[in-house]
Amino acid sequence: MSTISVIEGSMAVAQAVKACRPGVIAAYPISPQTHIVEFLSQFVADNEMDTKYVRVDAEFSAASAVYGSSATGVRSYTASSSQGLLLMSEVLYAMAGTRLPVVLTGVNRTVSAPITIQPDHQDTMALRDTGLIQLHVENSQEAYATHIQAFKLAEDHDILLPVMVCMDGWILTHSFEPVKLEDQEKVDEFLPPFVPKYRLDTKNPLTYGAYADDEVPEFRLMMHFAQERAKEKIEKIAREYEAKFGDYFGGLIDTYRCDDAEIVMVAMGSVIGTLKDAVDKLRKENIKVGVLKVRSYRPFPGEEILSAVKGAKMVAVLDKSLSVGQGGPLATDVKAALANKQAPPVLGCIAGMGGRDMSMVLIREIIEKSQKAITTGKIPDIEYIALKRQYLE
Amino acid sequence: MVLAERENLLAAGHRACPGCGAAIALRQILRALGRDTIVVSATGCVETFTSPYGMSAWEVPWIHSLFENSASVASGVHAALEFLREKSSVVVISGDGGTFDIGMGAMSGMFERKQNITYICYDNEAYMNTGVQGSSATPYGSSTTTTPAGKASFGKIQPKKDMPAIALAHDVDYVATASIAYPQDLMKKVAKTKEIYGPKYIQVHTPCTIGWGFDSSKTVEVGKLAVETGLVPIYEVEKGKPMVVKKVKNKKPVEEYLRFQTRFRHLLKEEQKDIANQIQAICDKNIERFGI
Numbered sequence: 217m218s219t220i221s222v223i224e225g226s227m228a229v230a231q232a233v234k235a236c237r238p239g240v241i242a243a244y245p246i247s248p249q250t251h252i253v254e255f256l257s258q259f260v261a262d263n264e265m266d267t268k269y270v271r272v273d274a275e276f277s278a279a280s281a282v283y284g285s286s287a288t289g290v291r292s293y294t295a296s297s298s299q300g301l302l303l304m305s306e307v308l309y310a311m312a313g314t315r316l317p318v319v320l321t322g323v324n325r326t327v328s329a330p331i332t333i334q335p336d337h338q339d340t341m342a343l344r345d346t347g348l349i350q351l352h353v354e355n356s357q358e359a360y361a362t363h364i365q366a367f368k369l370a371e372d373h374d375i376l377l378p379v380m381v382c383m384d385g386w387i388l389t390h391s392f393e394p395v396k397l398e399d400q401e402k403v404d405e406f407l408p409p410f411v412p413k414y415r416l417d418t419k420n421p422l423t424y425g426a427y428a429d430d431e432v433p434e435f436r437l438m439m440h441f442a443q444e445r446a447k448e449k450i451e452k453i454a455r456e457y458e459a460k461f462g463d464y465f466g467g468l469i470d471t472y473r474c475d476d477a478e479i480v481m482v483a484m485g486s487v488i489g490t491l492k493d494a495v496d497k498l499r500k501e502n503i504k505v506g507v508l509k510v511r512s513y514r515p516f517p518g519e520e521i522l523s524a525v526k527g528a529k530m531v532a533v534l535d536k537s538l539s540v541g542q543g544g545p546l547a548t549d550v551k552a553a554l555a556n557k558q559a560p561p562v563l564g565c566i567a568g569m570g571g572r573d574m575s576m577v578l579i580r581e582i583i584e585k586s587q588k589a590i591t592t593g594k595i596p597d598i599e600y601i602a603l604k605r606q607y608l609e
Numbered sequence: 610m611v612l613a614e615r616e617n618l619l620a621a622g623h624r625a626c627p628g629c630g631a632a633i634a635l636r637q638i639l640r641a642l643g644r645d646t647i648v649v650s651a652t653g654c655v656e657t658f659t660s661p662y663g664m665s666a667w668e669v670p671w672i673h674s675l676f677e678n679s680a681s682v683a684s685g686v687h688a689a690l691e692f693l694r695e696k697s698s699v700v701v702i703s704g705d706g707g708t709f710d711i712g713m714g715a716m717s718g719m720f721e722r723k724q725n726i727t728y729i730c731y732d733n734e735a736y737m738n739t740g741v742q743g744s745s746a747t748p749y750g751s752s753t754t755t756t757p758a759g760k761a762s763f764g765k766i767q768p769k770k771d772m773p774a775i776a777l778a779h780d781v782d783y784v785a786t787a788s789i790a791y792p793q794d795l796m797k798k799v800a801k802t803k804e805i806y807g808p809k810y811i812q813v814h815t816p817c818t819i820g821w822g823f824d825s826s827k828t829v830e831v832g833k834l835a836v837e838t839g840l841v842p843i844y845e846v847e848k849g850k851p852m853v854v855k856k857v858k859n860k861k862p863v864e865e866y867l868r869f870q871t872r873f874r875h876l877l878k879e880e881q882k883d884i885a886n887q888i889q890a891i892c893d894k895n896i897e898r899f900g901i
Contacts, residue, residue, distance in 0.1 A: 239692035240685060268688035273718030277681035280674065280715065284649065284685025287672055290692050292685070310674050416670040416686060418645045418697045423665035425673035431662050 218398045218461070225356040225388040226251030228395045229295075229321055229381075232363035234259050235403040236319075239290035239410075242270035242281035246300040247333045248385035249323040253295055275300035279307035279320075286316040287424055289415030291367065295321035297385055298339045299328060305343055311378050312347025312439060314425060317370035317410075318378045319363065322350070324485065324536075325385040326570050334571025335385040337484065338537040340513075341545050347439045349379040349446055350513040352484040356393045358465040359383050364398075364407060365453045373413050374445050382513070384486040386571070398461055406460050443515040450512050468517035470509040471524050473499065477506030479586045480525045480560075482550055483534040484510045487574050491534075494579040505583060510546065518553030528560045530586045534601075536568045543598045563589055567601035578602050616668075618644065623666035624658040628825025630815030630832065631655055631704070631731045633789040638702065638729060638813075641799035644669060646698045647690075649683040651707030652676040654738045655731065677711040679703045680719035680728060687724045698803055701728040705746035706736045708812075709770050720779035720808045727802040727809045730772065733817040741820040745770040748840070749891065750884045751872045753820070758875040763884045768891065773812055777846060782807035785845035788814040790832030794855065798845060805847070814841045822871025834866040839892035842899045854899045863889045 223231070229252045233241070241260075243253040259265045270281045275296050282292040296304055301322055311318060322340045325333060340350060351366065353359045359381065366379040383389065414422055428435065451467030458464035472492050474480050481491050491507045498505050508524050510517065525531050531554070535544025542548060547564030554562060565582050568574045578601050589595045618639035625632035631654055639646075648671045650656045656673045659666040674682050679701045687699045708716060708730040719726060735753045736742040743756035749768045752758040756765040776784045783805050787795040795813060802809045816831040818824070823831050835841040836855065840863060843855035867873035867885060876885045895901060 240688045242685060242688070266692075268692050270684055270688045271722070272681065272684070273714055273721070276678060277684070277715050277718050280678035280681030281685035281688065283674055283678075284672065284682035284687075285689035285692075286685075287682075288647075288686050288689030288693070290689035292689075306675060307678060314674070416647050416672055418647065418670055421644075421668060421670040423660055423667050423671050425656075426660040426662040426665060427657055428662050 218396050220394050220396050222392050222394050223356070224251060224390060224392055225359055225383065226390065227255055228356040228360040229363055229383070230255035230259065231397050232360045233293050234265050235398065235400055236364055236367045236407055237265070237291065238267055238293040240268050240270060240282060240285035240292045241294065242272050242278045242285070243294050244272050244275045244278045244296070244300060246275065246297045248325060248335070248389050249295045249297040249300070249321065251389060252321060252323070275303040276307060279304035279311065282318045283307060283311050283314070283316060286318045287314070287416050289410070289412035289417070291371070291410040292318050293320065294318065295323060297323040298325035301339045302327060302342055305346065308343060308346045308348055308378065310425070313435065315376040316378060317376050319366045319370055320378065320380050321363070322380045322382040323385045323389055324382055332570060333385070335387055336536040336569045336571065337382070338569070340380065340382045341537045341539070343380070344514060344545065347377060348514065349377050349443065350382055351379065351450070351511055352382045352513055353388070354465065354486060354488040354509060356388060356391070356395050357463065359388060360395055360397070361457055361461070361463055361465060364403060365457055368407050368453050369446065369449055371410050372449055375442050375449060376413060377439065377442055377446070382485065387486040396463070402460060406457065447515050447517065466509055466511045468512040468515070469520045469524065470511060472507040472509070474506035474508060474524050476504055478504040478529045478590070479532055479583060480506045480508050480528045481532045481534060481582065482508045482510060482521070482546065484513060484546065485536065487534060487536070487568060490574055491579065494576055497576065498583060503583060516549050516553065521550060521553050522557055522559055526559055529590050531560050531562045532582050532586045533562060533564050534567050534582070535564060538566055538569065561589070561595050563595055563599060564597070565599045565601050572602060618668040619659070620666040620668060622664070624661065625654070626819055626825070628818040628828045629658070630789050630817055630828050631733060632658070633828065634731050634795070634813045634815045635659070635702065637789065637792050637795050638799050639669065641796040642698060642700060642803070646700055647672070647686055649679045649686060649699070649701045651679040651703035651712055653704035653707055654733070655702060655704065657738055676707055678715050679707060679712060680716040683726045684719050684722060684724055687726055699726045701726065703730060705730060705732045705734060706744045709746045709772050710744050717779065720776065720781050723807055725806050727811065729799070729811045729813060731813050731815045733815045733820060734769070735820050737817050737820045746772070750876050750888055752875060753872065763876065763881050773810065776810035779808070781810055782848045783809040783846070785811045786814070786841070786843050787811060788832045788836055788841060788843060789816070790829050790836060791843065791855070794843065820872070823869055827869070831869055834861060834869060837861045838863045838866045839896040839901050840866060840888070842895045842901055844899055854901060857901050860896065860901070863892045
């Protein structure tokens with residue numbers, strides 16, 4: 217029987233990882249990822265997991281250790297945040313290029329400077345082009361489910377790419393919510409042991425990480441093709457999870473009251489819950505709004521987004537990060553997905569960076585700006601929500 | 610000495626330069642290690658010349674990921690083997706740049722974790738793969754492309770970093786230096802690592818014809834001179850046992866070594882005599898300190 221416990225989001229992740237039976241975990245502490253790796257260390261210390269926990273000297277080494285263990289054919293896991301993810305970045309490019317199916321949690325936190333431990337999406341956005349599959353989650357239950365799905369996805373021989381489950385630091389990792397934990401037996405049925413396609417093995421000596429004279433474009437493209445295949449797999453695995461455990465949080469995307477919506481708000485992560493509440497309130501005022509959750513940021517679900525928003529009058533995209541010199545990365549991707557198509561215009565809004573709270577007041581501001589853009593036909597390049605002008609002086 | 614493997618585990622046809630010291634070291638190391646070995650390498654000469662895609666020279670499983678993480682990758686390989694209850698040897702083979710400089714933190718972490726991993730540094734005393742730039746393994750007075758000799762420069766102004774001492778400070782189980790000029794000694798030391806559980810460090814002096822500037826037929830001769838002058842001491846420290854040092858009966862003046870290589874030749878000019886004398890002093894100090 218599954219059990220429902222009121223636990224921290226970090227514990228939900230640790231329980232999911234434990235249920236997936238990784239052979240090797242390597243991690244280095246950074247706020248707000250710490251509780252996840254502390255819980256896992258304790259599970260290993262208490263013999264609740266048959267796992268080798270490699271305590272390392274830096275995030276760079278954490279990523280490198282799971283690189284080595286995954287290449288040796290063992291299910292491997294790591295987690296980090298912010299500066300730690302950036303320190304891993306060189307390894308993550310190589311890991312994806314070497315097609316190693318490591319699962320990692322990207323606990324979203326902003327990047328220095330200025331230094332702060334507040335959450336936003338700046339860190340995982342910096343890893344956008346690594347080749348990692350990136351799945352964003354909305355709440356602890358989805359974090360639990362998505363980690364279990366992530367191993368199945370990463371290790372699929374049609375995919376073989378690292379999968380990063382992105383979750384907002386503090387908001388999710390340190391909040392207590394009721395979480396349904398599944399039976400180990402059922403998780404084992406859903407996620408069988410890892411069968412590596414290749415591995416370091418003295419009985420069959422292979423070379424990993426060869427020098428390429430001429431093969432680079434094809435290798436990079438093959439990663440892209442694997443991500444294209446992952447689009448179908450992400451949805452398929454989410455449906456298999458639903459069939460097994462009864463929970464579905466979306467495949468590549470999820471939509472809420474989008475069918476007749478005039479304004480569709482597009483976002484990722486923990487803000488989705490707030491947006492759904494806001495939609496319910498605004499609907500009572502006869503404002504036709506809906507929410508589109510981007511669950512898979514890479515691969516990017518352009519076609520699914522187009523099909524969900526094509527009847528709307530405005531698409532308002534909320535970005536919790538800023539590509540300096542360009543704008544919100546999510547908005548940029550949505551615009552690219554809708555370009556040259558019969559599609560509504562896109563209003564890019566920067567909101568919630570550095571942990572700034574997304575309240576009902578701010579969501580109302582976004583809706584008002586969207587309505588104004590619809591009536592005037594003038595769409596600003598970027599809207600900055602809840603900007604505190606005094607800091608700009 | 611009985612060697613586990615007589616066959617050559619580094620296939621012919623790799624892309625090393627003629628007379629490459631590192632290639633000689635690789636053959637000897639793999640011969641001593643045998644087939645039941647997984648090798649992890651950093652980016653560098655060995656990685657480049659052994660691993661062109663589809664034409665790998667490695668007859669043992671081999672992994673390269675980046676420049677500065679071979680020790681950490683090895684830690685993960687070792688943890689995975691422990692999980693699988695398999696017992697193959699895990700051996701890092703990386704150059705001095707990847708060891709002394711950019712990968713030192715990762716290596717320190719691996720030593721501290723006390724995993725059963727052998728770290729072998731092939732030390733050609735500069736960044737040869739990228740065009741002979743100075744590293745912290747580059748010896749005093751040596752001219753490289755980033756420590757060039759010139760009107761106001763005698764080459765590298767700092768002495769070589771003492772990496773074996775740093776390894777020893779981690780209380781690792783075995784530390785040794787070796788040279789490709791003494792293959793039996795090198796292979797004996799590498800074979801010994803298979804008998805000792807824990808982190809181990811071996812530093813192999815591997816002359817580089819291009820970077821040091823000598824004829825490609827003279828690699829072993831240069832390697833020997835480095836030892837015979839006392840500039841490169843050959844020793845081993847097994848935990849709990851006294852240090853064993855390779856003695857040299859007829860020590861040669863360091864000038865013979867310097868004269869052999871273009872990287873030091875500027876020191877033979879009269880105005881650089883002081884620097885040459887200081888290198889002789891380094892040799893004399895080594896001879897005294899190690900009892901060479």
